[in-house]
Amino acid sequence: MSQHFVFDEKNVFLNKLRELLKSGVPQKNISVITPYHVHEVDEILVSAPSKLRIFTFAGALLGGIAGFAFPIYTTLSWKINVGGKPVVSIPAFVIIAFELTILFGALATFFGFLLFSKLPVLKQIIDPVDYDKQFVILVKNGEK
């Protein structure tokens, strides 16, 4: 049985939030819902910085490697002389590598995001709980 407080005014909402924390409600029990990213909330509810970059980096790296490996492998698997160009023409393959770097990087980041922010949330899809006001504070097992 959790309880929630709704606000339409950012400052009121922030004050309430600070107040709750002061009154000793453990941070893990509190979660807030905002219509957009509110910097103050980060400052009030301090949390570890996002690890999303790991996914980004891994994806990009993988893409880059694949982008070189794939053309090189295919051209070597059947050496065909076109226009006298070297069979493995790195300058040409750079483009493929670049595109794949970005593709993999972007997708990895996106899926990383879904993973971290626990989306999609099935029960929110089936019957969504929406609050008629902009700012919401949810407090688990209703300690005041």
Add this chain to the structure above:
Amino acid sequence: MDQGRVNTRNVIRISAIIAGILFITESLFRQRGDGSLLLTLLFWKSLVDGCIAFVAAAELSKGKWILPVKNALLSFYPMLFVLSVFFIFLLFQVDIYPWYSDGGVWFNKNFFGARNFIILLILYVAGRKFAIESRREGNRKNFYAVIFLFFFVVSQSMVAFDWVMPLEYPWYSTLFGGYHFVESLYSGIAVAAILCFIISRKAAGKNIQPVGRTLFDTATMLFGFSLLWAGLFYSQYLVIWYGNLPEEISFLVKRISLPYMRTLSYSILIELFAVPFLILLSRRVKSNPPLVFITALVVLTGIFTERLVYLLPAVSLDPLRLLIQFAGIGTISILIHKNKIINSSS
């Protein structure tokens, strides 16, 4: 920072002396086909133009973060004049160009000198106007910024198409001009980064507005420009490599056939792309003055190396005279900077 304050008159005197020295070295102790002065000019021009152009661009995009270094950057504008003076020496050295023997309508000593000198002067005037206006936050500064940037582009393109490319006739590349003014901006940003570092050192302890944000943004800019530079370099290289036209590749072949030339050419890639890109990838480094400072230095080295590679196969270079020229121009610019001519002018 009142210490080491010199007054304008001294600056001018010293500049005159240096000019005299250079005149002697350039006229008496120079043998035919020596392009040292051209190299010096290429490097410093891209640097100085870059500083002013960078500020202008920042002003137009309403970048507040530039403010801490703005004046310092603008203070270099008199160098535009100094450089145009030095360009006159180059007129007596056009024997480095293939067209020297058989010129044409476009390529003959007088016209060459005239058009370039005029553009240099115009650029100086535009730079001065902008510097002063921007210094006192006048309401016409944006207007002057646009004017300056316009002539900046013209001037840098002329450097590319008129100073460098004729050394390699019939080789030509339409991107060369754009490539040059991007590099000029790049070096301008590098200078900004260095200034940030210096100021941050000075700021230590004293209560001067912090440069943290500026440093970060400058570093980011540096990072972005390393990518942009790589892009331009690649799009020039790829077209030439893929076309494989003897005329076009002649430029490349000359610069990658000899081992030491190859080393130099590849070092450009490292200095102007690999180093800044990899180092500045992380956010933490971007707000670390010493690292940014070092990166900026590397970038400037890269800019110099590239100009060196342009000239090396085409002309002969005299290290000693290079040294003198750099020392000379270097001193002048530092003096001018210290003197903050902008205060006393107007």
Add this chain to the structure above:
Amino acid sequence: MKRREFFKLLGITGGVAATGSACSEKPSRLIVPYLIPPEEMIPGMPFYYRTTCTECPANCGQIVKVRDKVYNNQRMNFPVKIEGLPGHPVNDGRLCLRGQASLTRLYHPDRLKKPLVRKQGGKHEETVWDEAFARIAAALKESDSSGSRNFYLSGRITGSLSRLIDRFCKNLGIVRLAEFEAYSHSAIRKANKILFNFNDIPLYRIENADFLLTIGTDIIDTFVSPVSYSLRFAKAKEQNHLKWIHLEPHISLTGIRANRRLVINPGSELYLLIYLLHEIVNSEHYKNSLSPEITKLLPSSSAGTIAEKTGLKTDEIEEVVKSLKKAKRPLMITGGISTGNSSGLDAALVCGLIQWATGMIGNTIDFSEAENYSAVGSFLDVEKFSRELGNNAAGVIFLSGISQRLPEIDIKKAKLSIGLADLPEGLIKACDIILPVSHALESWGDAEPRKGIISLIQPVMEPLYGTLSAGDILLKILEQKGNEKRLTYHEYLLQEWDKTGDKKFVKELLEKGFFKGKKSGASVVLNHESVLSSLKAFKLPEVKTESVLIIAPSLRTYDGRSAGLPLSYEVPDPVSTITYSRWIAVSESKAEILGIRDGDEVIVSGDGLDLKLPVKVLRGINERCAMIQIDMLESVIPLYDSRTGEMKTIIEGIKITKTGVRKYIPILSGSTNAEGRGIIPYPEHNKKHDTVKKSLYPEPEHKNYRWAMAIDLTLCTGCSACVAACYIENNIPIVGEKAHLEGREMSWIRIEPFFDSSDRLYFIPMLCQQCSYAPCESVCPVFATYHNPEGLNAQIYNRCVGTRYCANNCPYKVRRFNWFDHKGASPLDLMLNPDISARGRGIMEKCTFCVQRIRLAHDIAKDEGRKISEGDVLPACNQTCPTGAITFGNILDKESSIHKLAHSSRVYRIFEELGTEPAVYYLGPERKENGDK
């Protein structure tokens, strides 16, 4: 009995398969797997027949490549390619554009299939042979009773058939008229009759000459036997560095090929000739080689007046004179344009005198092997005939072998007119009965192109339709008359050949495809009396100064007889590069005066002609001249020289007026100005570029073969035989006028005319250059084109998705895209060469040095366990080139001639500064020769 004999002959003819295709009566075998295959036939392998080309009077020898295909459920043999017969005295293995195209006559969609008989209401209807024959017999009988005369008019027909016609006419009481040819060369023959009492055209032995002076004689284009002359020219050039000066008012391939081309005022040749004659007889080398009473009949005049009359510069005239004087074995020919006017006979006469005076006769001019034109009449005869028709009604008229343009003859005057033809063209359409004649490739026969040379005509396939050869038709008609025992023309021929008595004859004829009898050895002498009498009333013509229209023969259709062939107009006219439409060529200065440019329509009027044609402005024509080719007229204009009966080729006093209408004509060339782009020899701008070989790529490496081609531009005459050959060999679709107007021609090799800075015209045969660093290859996303180990720029049709990027990126623009499906009208599809696949829509195609032939050579070489040696592979263009300008081979082979040529001092490659490393080497003229022109 007759079968055995037949097979015996086939056995002799060696290599000819036992198809029993000889006589059309026998039913063709149904398609069955070969249980007992005929021993000569290897399925899938082509076999070759020797026969003779009948497309024009030259009668070149042919080798016909035949493949067996299935045609309405029957396995039949179909010729897929025609090539010159090596060793043949006329063309020694080469063939011209028309010879190559003649194959499309066989497969022509609207060939006559059944006899046509005109029913009431003037409509033609198909019938059976017997009815046609019955009607003919009836008509003949009737005219016998009514006593009205019958006529037989034919084109130049030689050999047994001609004799059969004589017999036919004798037996049936028919008047055989003199043979008609639009180009009867009667002026030359008449002159020779007067001079040497020899009514024929001698054989001009150019190969023996060291100096050749041709006055209006287009020996390269069409004159008598162009392939033969081209060969001889090439030989002369090689053996004794022939110097060749050509004079003409218009522009012809002959003039372009000559070392020196002088533009003379039309109709003023006679002045120059007389001047030459005087110069010669006055020179001490040829002193009193001619009796003065002849020469004094000819008015002499100063070089100045000559120059003023002829429009030549005096130094040009001097050059001609000097070269003629100092030449050891000179040769001089008039004919064509120079004899096609009122002063034609005199020109021919004076030329003949010079020939006699300078001792060309018997040396470079050979009367013992004459061109066998004696039976040919002239326009005079036709005129006489039509007058007779006008006076008293004729009975039956036979027309055979005259599908070419004729002056209008009102054959309606006759009770019954019978035409023997393969295509319903020209006068034939007006005949009451049209009898379909088999193509030469479907029938037996022989020809006598030159005196003493018999050339074999034999069938290579069963007739496509129920047609008969001309011989068979005549025999049938005789049979109807009942005074002949039943014979096929084949049997008749064998009898005829046996009549000659020597067994060697038949054997050699069937083995080699031709028989060269011993020369008649007739040596001619000048006949003073006749010369004097003919020169009595000699007077110089006054050279008019108004515009003239020149009617030149057509390279592509001779006198227009080949105009009906599908391929004729697909190949562009090499000088104007126009394909389909008709046009009139005018000089640049005239065009300026009239204010017209390419495509503007003009009306040409005067002297009984009234033409409306679009203009093509040409450099190098005499400014007084406009020029058309004869096939641009519906029918021959009945204007002829009353003395010789030769067709007028120069029509004076014409008016050209501009209509203001613009016509779109398919001019394939975007520009004939090379602009120093490095296409023609010694491009100026190459000095500026550094052509030092540089590349960022690895060296191209080829293991055993690197196919390459060398093209000698000093030998290339622009005759376009290579283009036609390429079309047939590679199944290149014939796309027609619309496509050409849209710039969608499909030719793999093309002849590009380019003027250099001094208005000299070069022909550049442009084909795929098979570059080592081919720009087209690397841009193909699907590897549809790549550089194969033998250096070919291979094109894999079934890989192609049609991005057209390769074509865009080809600097030589030699790649062709199939914009649509090109299904040739039946039965043209039977002509397809099965060795190379036909391309569908959306596919890129191009020259591959006839890779199918290279493959075949590989197989053969493999079987014989050796490498491919020189001459094993001849691409179609190389094979047919009449002057042998094209050389092909493996450049890695140090001994090969291609290797030598590729390293000659004259060699250059097109757009070398692009670094594409082409494999086609062009040989320009020696620098000095280039200079002295």
Add this chain to the structure above:
Amino acid sequence: METSKEKISRNQTIERDVLSVSEKTGSWYWLLLFFTVCLTALGFIMWGNQILTGMGLAGKNNPVGWRFYITNFVFWVGIAHSGTLISAVLLLFRARFRSSFNRAAEAMTVFAVMTAGLFPLIHLGRAWKFYWLFPYQNQRLLWVNFKSPLIWDVFAVSTYFTVSVVFFYVGMIPDLAVARKHSLGIKKLFYSILSLGWQGTELQWKHYRWLCIFLAAFATPLVVSVHSVVSWDFAMSLIPGWHTTIFAPYFVSGAIFSGTAMVITLVVPMRKIFSLEKYITEDHFENIAKILIVTSLIVGYAYIVEPLLAIYSGNIFEKSQFYYRFFGEHWFAAGIMLTCNAILPATLFVKKLRRNIKYLFIMSIFVNIGMWLERYVIIVTSLSHDYDPYAWGTWFKPTYTELGITIGSFGLFFTLYLLFIKFLPILSISEIKEVSE
């Protein structure tokens, strides 16, 4: 609490204003939609006919192997670019005015890329074999040729499409949640599925922020690379007028130029019809106009540099090509191109004109025409007048097929855009809220 009252009302009015757009679509909307759908159908019918008959239906010939279709391809890819630019680059530069354009721009990107992607297939001689261009090993164990610029295209364009779709979608997630809140029944389900059950907890926002930044960081170089690759389709060849090093930056800025113009063309009427003046102000337009000026200047720079260097080089092929381009048969197209792309936009230096929406709208139309013609001129003149004078030749009148397919592509683009207006939030609600704080 006066201020709080305003805030409440504002935050909700924002939601209402934006979401109510889909209700404001009256009969005119359906007529328009019907019209565009018809155009699309026309295009596809023409294409089908072309596949069955042959590429000859398009006005191409021997030297001119590419014409309308590649022009359209480059045009539409170009259009796509400013979308990414406005949303990604401006995000990185923390430029606030983006928030009122980015949704429209991103949508435009996605639809333009979809349209553009069709043209490489349309221009294939054997369109039914299009899948041969994709990197898979065919029966002959042969892969595609990675050295061919066309394969680079395949990679670049497909990457661009994927990334811009992700970017478009991610940016929309919070708004979809809002839309979910305000809708009922089947519509509600539709939105809740799309919104992935987004709530807006601090955790989600934290990662969301980074996601946006990273995507932007990827999208920015991607934009540059994609049009560089497109430009290299030409620059890799040897054709004078194509083979030149400036092409990559020249095409990129050209693309942003045309794209920005298209944004204006789309947003101005949208703003008017749905009365969004509150959210899309003149200041915003002025900023966009500045982008127009800058890119137009770069394009103009290229126009000047290319012919000048052709003269400098003394290379006969280059010289004659550029002479032909501006004085040859196509001078008219070249003239319009210069006027629309380099001369007219210069008027935007005047602040008054810059802030005049009507003028801006007309200008954007001009720019669209000019940029389409630029591609046409580059492609056709270069091809019809290259090395071998014999092969010179061109084609003037467009054929019905070409026109039909070109019009069809516009039909397709606008159809998709109309559907977007109907079913998705056309402004970024959350960002506007944030900005308006």
